[in-house]
Amino acid sequence: MEKDIVLQVENLQTSFFTEDGELKAVNDVSFTLEKGQSLGIVGESGSGKSITSLSIMRLLMGTTGRIVGGKIVFNGKDLVKNTEKQMQEIRGNHISMIFQEPMTSLNPTITIGEQIAETIRGHQKKDRKAAWEAAIKMLTLVGIPEPEKRAKQYPFELSGGMRQRVMIAIAISCQPDLLIADEPTTALDVTIQAQILSLIKKIQRKSGGALIMITHDLGVIAETCDTVAVMYCGKIVEFATVHELFESPKHPYTVGLLSSIPSHETDSDEDLYIIDGQVPSPYELPKGCMFAPRCPHSEDICKNELPELTNLYGSRLVRCHMQQTEGREFANDRWKSPSGR
């Protein structure tokens, strides 16, 4: 297989500097993404998954956040070293992003056609008319009926699903090499979610670009991604292909996440599995494994030493002491036994 690396993130560290001190939102995150590949980043709120994507886009200004270390190599160039001007050239043109909230992600005072055309004109030498025609083509591509009529409408005249389609049209209007979707379906109805996901997938397959899907929903990952990075407290705790992850999760946190999803076999009377405890405060991260305080398998070493992200086989990585020493299998039912849930 030919390896055409689009994005290589190496030891990325992004911190927020607040009155209470440094807050490490993304702590030593590394991954590579090949052309045509799709990577899912999954984790709960505050795990650093969105900050990872904003760091790649270099969109942290306006916040107190800053990239403090690492490299983001995109098509052979380190984005961390780029100036804002160079980033403006890349954003929308080579890397695009779809946001979570389609209801508020469009300018209410401009027609959707103009908004797409504006992005095209920002990056390509096209006159007004050519850009408008390209915009209508994009609307057709994302499956909006009557694109000529819709292009002249304002965002408030469109439903949430339609607006997310418009957002996708804007994002892909310059055929980017990398598309980052940050919770693209969270704000949508369940029926629309499936449509949007298959649209994103279809477009990615057609263009051959790379995709990063950021979500807290493992179902979305299962449907759209090839590989998955599970993030917890700013660190990747497990990296696997989608199939491997669902088949045999290696990190206790992943096991917990998978157990907390209801399935067809789940007894409706039975309570769903809950991971005990809370995500630790980013100001007081545990000394050892971040997950140790909540982990039913934790032993002394977990509380004192931070486990390394170790390669189990192939591209499979996991950050857990238990896996390093004995390669233990955490069966889902064992998870339920300790507290009797």
Next chain:
Amino acid sequence: MSVSTKRKLKKIFKNRQLTLGGVIVILFILLAIFAPLIAPFDPLEQSMQRRLQAPSGEHIMGTDNLGRDVFSRIVYGTRVSLVVGIASTLMGGIVGVFFGVIAGYYGKAVDTVIMRATDILLAFPGILLALAIVAILGSGTEVVIIAVAVWAVPSFARIVRGSTLAVKKLEYIDAIRAVGAGDFRIIFLHILPNVLSPIIVQATLNVGGAIVSAAVLSFLGVGTQAPTPEWGSMVSTGRQFMLENPHLVLFPGLAIFLLVVGINLFGDGLRDHLEPKKTK
């Protein structure tokens, strides 16, 4: 006429302030445009025989100390007042909006410098500031426009800065930045159109204030110079003959009052119309 247009018109006419204010303003604008057709006399034509006449059939608002027809002078005075009001608002508005949006968008030091500068301007009583500018630049209608415009800058800057702060935090600004838009495009294409309604309201209300300020400057003798008919200077001259000839101050005073009330009604109505949530 489509149904939605009809509904919009109905909403406008239901807003009594907006309708009444609008009618008054439109009447004055018509008066200014068609002054030569409406005024029965030349506003500058003097006549010793007709000095200080009380209102009559021929001179419905009487004549002044130089025998000029008061009604004709008021009609022509509308031009000066409207031009000063609108021109100074435009000038002050453009400058104020520019600084406001820059301060709100960039924040930090830029914001601090601009906002402290507006605080300094606001600390001066408006008329004192205007008098200082007149003292520097000399009197005349153009100077009045500049003086009143300077006085309008800080209020525009403040309002626009506030709205910009709110708009720039909206998600669509991030979304636009994520597709490669630069600051210039974001500010002028995506923020300004979304802070337009408070600007329009402020501009309307400002015209009223500007007209009063201009009249005050002329009343003090540093504004529009004689013999150009101007309401403020008409009140000022009329003051000397006020006891025997109250019409000399009454009518120009009424004109100022009516126009400014009309503009303010219009502005308040416009605010209710554009930002209904704030009032209900």
